[in-house]
Amino acid sequence: MQLDRPARSSKKLIGLTPLIDVVFILLLFFMLTSSFIQWQSLDLMVASGNRGEASDEPPLMLGVRGDGTVFLANEPFSNLEDDRLHELLAPRDRDVTLTPSDATSIQQVVTLLERVETLGARSVSVNTRPLP
Numbered sequence: 001m002q003l004d005r006p007a008r009s010s011k012k013l014i015g016l017t018p019l020i021d022v023v024f025i026l027l028l029f030f031m032l033t034s035s036f037i038q039w040q041s042l043d044l045m046v047a048s049g050n051r052g053e054a055s056d057e058p059p060l061m062l063g064v065r066g067d068g069t070v071f072l073a074n075e076p077f078s079n080l081e082d083d084r085l086h087e088l089l090a091p092r093d094r095d096v097t098l099t100p101s102d103a104t105s106i107q108q109v110v111t112l113l114e115r116v117e118t119l120g121a122r123s124v125s126v127n128t129r130p131l132p
Helices: 016-033 082-089 106-118
Strands: 060-064 070-072 073-075 095-100 123-126
Touching: 060 106, 095 106, 106 123
Parallel strands: 060 095, 095 123
Antiparallel strands: 060 070, 070 073
16 A cells, blocks of 8 residues: 655745844844933024123133132132032123133033023033133
């Protein structure tokens, strides 16, 4: 007695397990390389040659050194003295001129710009001539 057996197919089926492994590896790669930082912006305006309002009071001159020390009239100004800085800025709505040293990072300048703006400065300008 002879049995008719179907011929074996030469096609091999692709296993689903390696495909799922590759998908999970790609998912893990994209999750690890994505950044979830919340970007914030700071509005900056380029100063023109003429000013709208002339103030009788001179601007408050703040400086920042490379180690992050903020100073006012060559006296160190602690980060905890926001009340003192607010008293200097708020009642008269003063302008502020910020002078960074050569070793000051951009992040330190931007942090100080935000701090002075939130404490009540009318306008903040950055001096391009660094401190000695």
